Amino acid sequence: MPGFDVLTRGDVLHAALKARDYLVSCGVPGSLAAKDPRLWGRRAVDHSRLGWLDLPSASRGLLAQVDGLVADARASGLDHVVLIAVGAEALAAQAIVAARPPGAGGELTVLDGGDTAGLGFTLERLDRTLVVLASKSGVSLEGDAYRRILTAAFRERGLSEKEIAARFLVVTDHGSPLHGFARQCGYRIGLTDPYLPGHFGALSAYGLVPAVLAGADAGTLLDEAAEVVPSLSRTEDNPGLLLGAILGGCAQQGPEGLARDKLLLRERGGPGPLTAWIAQLLAVGTGKRGRGVVTFEPPGVPRAYPDLHAVAINPAGAAGEDDDTSVWGPVGAQFLVWEYATAIAGWLLGVNPFEAGGASAQDAEDQAATMLQATAGGRPVVGRPVAVDGDIEIHTDLAWRGGSDLESVLTALLDRVPGTGYLAVASYLSGEFSGRYLAPSLARGARRPVAYGPGPGYLHATGAVHKDGPGTGAFLVVTGDPPAGDPLGDLAVPGRPYGLATLQFTRGVAEARALRQRGLPVVHLHLRDPVGGAGRLAAAARAAAVALS
Template structure:
């Protein structure tokens, strides 16, 4: 696919055309193409924060710079790239690899973000072929530090010298960041990036390109796709980025009856993949500020009946007559630039600056989790006792049970009933699973969406809340949260692997992160229920049945 187009209809078309005319009358397309930060008022960010508009061209020089590294990696037989990173630093690379034609990539990419211990196990069994990429705009997360230590120890046990171990790590970070200093002291390979480039706008920078190129992706083709789109982004007419931004921003503003269509459903052929996850992160961080924001949902989390505050976009649909409100066709490189431009336009319409430094929502949970681990000093993590234990499932919440209410009484179905009752009529439920197995909130979302009649988002921790936490915590504030944690499965050596040089295990890191996120959500007055599965296998089955019970009520 080489062309790009955006088509919309119905009420979405009406609001989009009004928003587009307003954008043109205010000179937004020309000012944005000129990288004029005054679009967002007198208190603006640096002009350099808009440098992402130049990446389709500027990043070609990056590809020239890493030719030597690519040749060296290929010569050494390192065709398995392990990417350690949360949020934008890993999502773009995943989307790039997912878009490669089957069998075309010369290598393989494995992303480790703290959620999938099976992937860690597979990676540790391929040490002879593995190059580890640490990717972060600032410092290393708790999970990143744990994985770095685990791989360093594994390479050492494999017989590599300290110099050889240093050569197995590549760090991608901003010039002058804490990670830059650490990598230099450790003797790691280093790739430096522009510190002014917003992290959620870095898909076409080293963060998205270098890991995928090392794994064999065609990055030059990706940049050419983006460059084909770029000239249209300065136009008032025939500007797909402007239209998409007008659709998102126009819908997210309050329309007739005071209803804002700020919930976006993304649909892809074959089911939602890495690209919708990247789009969700981009919009969450870019628009989730000052009580506003666009929240993305996958189709399985939507109720069967339509919602007046949601609209759907089909990405590269095979049938032009699909039922989505909007259809968007573009190759992946153009998709990255198209959505970034649209997020900027959406922020302008909502009165928020998508490029300003975000709040401390991510660092807050990171610091709190580190404090929990430090306080535990290798023992049990400090925390509130469960309000009840139903079989082998603990219920942790500060929500109360109404007298005589609850379909299941003081048990797990009753806790779900109370949580669903706390979802506002214009709100949503979010399910985040901090488990080492493959149990997903996707298994719970459809039934809970039917039961409450409101949309349900879901994803694995810590990546999901790391990516979307801004819109949950600084956005409209209309979410309720089901956090699922569990003990490490019996017999899974990687689920609770000790972290070398630290007094805790991977399982404790995962649980500490979940507990810190629960506390952060509660501090903002958001309703939360945490269910802890003492037996993760049997507990997952019981939880699924409890959700079915909730759906039948």
């Protein structure tokens, strides 16, 4: 099929063909292409929730407006776009920009509450910076902090309030709380359909506007998506149907009683924004009612597991020997086909794929906001650590045998990972530390796959499947004091009684609490010395793996 191809084999092929035949017999491909909400029950899904199927054509109306914004920005010397967003609203734009040809012009920096490097990069280029604030609802805690910091920085540069307002563009839903706030501030506003699910909005203004401002070609992107549209109503040569049958067919319990509900995503050149976007789409689209597909990257999967299957995205040449499935297609087609496949997988799993994952993401943010308010912006009290190993505080309600050292508690956590489960590492630290450095050792010790990502973005994007999905995850949450020598590590947030480090720490604590409240095993480590502590943690992970091998 021109424009997109899916190849699969082995046991995955058998499960996919069986699921595809069932889907065809139930008339699902035609009904989905016709945007028939009755697929999920008469009252479960509104027709307007399926509007993402029309975006390859409907979003063309945006192009003239965005072209005008680009012309205005370039005429004003603004070629550095800062996107303040968390989760789906940030990942689609990053994937689009990453796929553009070299030399396209313009830069995109995403501020999502993680590393302070992006903020430092932005403050050095403030005279060239246009800020896009994107959210389907209100402003996140991080969004509020960054908006205040950048507003104050513009003011210090001598910009008037009117000039500062002209540096901001808000992308939000019509009638959302952010819509009203943006009008009060005098910001330019781009409005979207409030019924469009955020995780299905890659080809909407959320993905397109910041990417085009940063130099991406939206016309080509929409052409790529439009090319696959005719195939999505067919029962044969339908890449979305086959991919959805693979995802949903594998995630269903097989005859041997094992569901292959874990997915290794392998992207050429290493994990990138497209991989992260697919992960959040599947997490929010399928992570409900005790079901869902959990995604992993290669560092966390050192060997094969019977409940995991691998998908290679745009592999070079033929499908690799280690991959069950390979998909080829440009990024515009990838967006639409993966969205269609997620809808198909949700139907097979008996869940509504268009329900927002906001409740799972919002509970931790609400807890963080409450803690910040209760402590008047000071560092929230998390209770005495159950143990301290050097400069690393250990907070957990797990019981374990052995000493109070870090290796012992990591060994206990790895031992709590179910035989069909996984471990997830969420790191709330600035700097070079990443859970990917721990993943190979932790996976060997647990004999199970390990997922990882920086907070708050990772659990904001994928929290639905961790909290409302199969419930087989164990979690390592890592926070730390700001690193010495980082002037932005605890930068004060104007108009708020806290700085960035306190906000980041509070977010990590709130996520750990939200996971524990769901009865999931959690260990929270706080690194008083983030540089030395990161090295100590990596060594402890290796030692725990050896102890369990």
